[in-house]
Amino acid sequence: MEASLELGPLLRTWRGRLQPADVGSPFGFTSTRTPGLRREEVAWLAGVSPDYVKRLEQGRAHPTASVVYALARALRLSDAETATALRLAGHASDLRALMPRRITPSVRRLLDRLADTPVAVFDPAWTRLDQNPLWGALTGDSRGRGEREDNLVWRIFHGDPGRVRHPRPNEYRASIVADLHRVHTRYPNDSDLASLVSTLRQSSDEFAQLWSTSALGEHGNERKTIDHPELGPIELDCDIVTVQGAELRLIIFTAEPGTTAAEQLRLLDVVGTERVSTP
Structure with missing residues (x-):
């Protein structure tokens, strides 16, 4: 049929x-x-x-x-x-x-319900699949399209880190390459993933070196600074949640209540999302 x-x-x-x-x-x-x-x-x-x-x-x-x-x-x-x-x-x-790239209904509900928290959904290879409006207001990222420009690894090794500042950039780059290496090992026959890795190895000497030396490290939670063009530096806790089975990654930014960062997020929720909600 x-x-x-x-x-x-x-x-x-x-x-x-x-x-x-x-x-x-x-x-x-x-x-x-x-x-x-x-x-x-x-x-x-x-x-x-x-x-x-x-x-x-x-x-x-x-x-x-x-x-x-x-x-x-x-x-x-x-x-x-x-x-x-x-x-x-x-x-x-x-x-x-094939590497999973489908957003499950439960994750979709999380995006809808965490309206006051910047959240984005990534596939196992760190390509952003979707986000809520507050993520766009905070980071300046347009809605995730699943392309290379939405891939964290691609952006890092092509000089486009966006607004996010990492406290230990060298360790961050090594850990995210190590994580991608593990994903590539699990899905060796995924042609899109293989093409991403191959192009990165050809276009970035640093990536190629880290890849060939089997860089070690775990890409995990840490505090990061987001340089917002209007609100200035915003220091937030960055947590990564893995959805078992679907193999999705959620990156979630939060601020401790009563801090300057919490007030900045509140302001961003009030005025920032209005400017990024239109296509």
């Missing part, structure tokens, strides 16, 4: 069963709109262009595994539906060989 399926018509079907309120669409279309999500909304949620969504639905484009995962997150696909989409796109006959 699955052999007769095509990805394009399935994408249209999945798009049609969702409403803007289901996914937090910022576009604000009126009630006279056609049922389901528009291509523009799917494109915004998945981090691709509306024209690319159109070409996918018409069978005129071949998505990478990372794009399929981005579409699965945007369309709230189940595990079985995500597996079907990956197979139809020609990725991995054994889906267990």
